[in-house]
Amino acid sequence: MNTHHQGLLFSDALMSEIKNRFHYVDHDIEGRERLFFDNAGGSFRLKAATEAFVRIDSLPDCPERIHALSLFLQKVQAEGTDDVRTILNARGGSVYASLTASGAMFDMVRAVTENVPGTNMVTSILEHPSSFDAMSLYAQRTGKELRVAKSNPVTGGIDVDEIVGQVDQNTCLLSVMYASNISGAKMDIEAIVKRARAIKPDLYILVDAVQHAPHGLIDLQKTPVDGINIAPYKFFGCRGSGLAWLSDRAATLPHHKLAGKKADFWDLGSSAPWQFAVVTEIVNYVCWLGSQFVRSTNRRELFVCGIDRIERHERALLARLLNGGESVAGLRTLPQVKVFLDYEDLSKRDLILAIGFDHLGHTDAVREYESRGVIVYERVASSLYSKRMLDSFSLEGAIRVSPLHCNSVADVDHFLQITREISEAFAPAAFGPAA
The missing domain is CATH 3.90.1150.10 (Aspartate Aminotransferase, domain 1)
Structure with missing residues (x-):
């Protein structure tokens, strides 16, 4: 295309x-x-997103019950969770609903840096503070070196050679954004992931996709990262919601959770069902737009x-x-x-x-x-x-x-x-x- x-x-x-x-x-x-x-x-x-927010959030029912409206809210959450995977082309792993995409990024960075061996972490100078500051904070807390890739003033982005050149066998985490929120430059995430993993096959990689998600395709089958976040309020949706997906191995790293929940569960407390309803309306809209050009039921x-x-x-x-x-x-x-x-x-x-x-x-x-x-x-x-x-x-x-x-x-x-x-x-x- x-x-x-x-x-x-x-x-x-x-x-x-x-x-x-x-x-x-x-x-x-x-x-x-x-x-x-x-x-x-x-x-x-x-x-449709704001209407879904009002309709679903108006319900007093708790989704962790067995009566009819609770089961309905469970269905809303399940459909929204599936639609996060639709946006990302993600298979398996865990979907994490947070208050903000920034909060989700801090949580993911913490889980990796506190639990994955390595002496250094790699990011870029163009990162949003939610990822750059998270990387800086946990590099300091864990005593790891923070390596920062420089920007390219011609392209407005980060060269693949520049960021991959910072990765070695002792890198525990690479965090990079999908697109700059100043220049609009898109990073070549597919090449970055492929080449970084050629250096260290088990390298953990996180991606900030908040800025890019409303503007271009994301395909985790081509860019198999360990964590990625999006923000519905920048994607035709509502404020007060941040969503992330974590790979199977990242989701089971030690993290804040209720003891009785599954090892790969990341939500703390009861997620608001409207978050998932809004995601479904976002995907409904993009699919409607696609249906103007192709015939498909997929x-x-x-x-x-x-x-x-x-x-x-x-x-x-x-x-x-x-x-x-x-x-x-x-x-x-x-x-x-x-x-x-x-x-x-x-x-x-x-x-x-x-x-x-x-x-x-x-x-x-x-x-x-x-x-x-x-x-x-x-x-x-x-x-x-x-x-x-x-x-x-x-x-x-x-x-x-x-x-x-x-x-x-x-x-x-x-x-x-x-x-x-x-x-x-x-x-x-x-x-x-x-x-």
């Missing part, structure tokens, strides 16, 4: 159907017109097609943002605008852009966008979520632009027109001659 280097847009008719399945794509809660281009911080919500096949079409549409939006169209200039050619980490091969990128203005600070630019009905986000070196990554690219900051597949070409063109307005308003000539 993904043979279209510049992507492939949804038809206008399908685009209209897609938008109608999400809340607040074109307007905010007060009815004001708005472009929300901060989906890397939390995506648009599926109407849920994974439909999901694969749906995610592939999401990826193609988003790549076309990314190309439009960068290059513009007949009536609008792209970010690459707009005066006073800089595109950071602008790697040419769009197949290696998710739909995230880092930009800046020559004569306008990043935070001020975000305010200018908001005053014009556009929501973007500033990544600045003073933020604990940004400093380490920005420093690795020698950047002081950037404006992160992150639409979603439910955005249209018209949305992108409107954003480009507003960006031109801002660039012209703050160009040196706009302020007149110096006094």
Whole structure:
């Protein structure tokens, strides 16, 4: 799949159907017109997902009972658990429902580092704090060396050679993210796993897939890792939920659990059934999208097609943002605008852009966008979520632009027109001659 280097847009008719399945794509809660281009911080919500949340969470019933509604909730959880496996193409192992994906990552890192022999741990400079800080904390607690792979300022990602070069026979854990939440660069997880395991066949590997999961395919049969996490609130779902999958061997490592539970059980206390209902609605939606292009009764096949079409549409939006169209200039050619980490091969990128203005600070630019009905986000070196990554690219900051597949070409063109307005308003000539 993904043979279209510049992507492939949804038809206008399908685009209209897609938008109608999400809340607040074109307007905010007060009815004001708005472009929300901060989906890397939390995506648009599926109407079906929020409806499932309310419907299931409204029930007072405990799923650990034997009456009818409890059995219904057990079924909801079982279906949602299966759908986590559908998203990941996971077989066996354990699904772990946590309050946040960050919490799940800390728990997985702890289980490996405290129980697997080795003198060093490997990660990358671009990791989200939930994985980087977990690796740092448990390296310190267990007396292990933390090896950190450097970023590539050309691609905006991490080279396979760079991260695999940190692995040796004494590495107990490799933790790497699927895609950068600043540059959008996708890591070659398949190559990283294959080559790292060639060095150490029993190496434990964890992957942070929170940023990438809504934008591209994950296939654990091609990338057999030991733990991976996703966050429904960045995947058309709801906040207050983090989900992880652990391999059979990782799931049975010593970890916090109730003594009476099975050795591979990770949930502490009673999981909220709505978490699983929301996952099922996410998968239902992606499968519906896939069904517009292929005929199949296989849920994974439909999901694969749906995610592939999401990826193609988003790549076309990314190309439009960068290059513009007949009536609008792209970010690459707009005066006073800089595109950071602008790697040419769009197949290696998710739909995230880092930009800046020559004569306008990043935070001020975000305010200018908001005053014009556009929501973007500033990544600045003073933020604990940004400093380490920005420093690795020698950047002081950037404006992160992150639409979603439910955005249209018209949305992108409107954003480009507003960006031109801002660039012209703050160009040196706009302020007149110096006094």
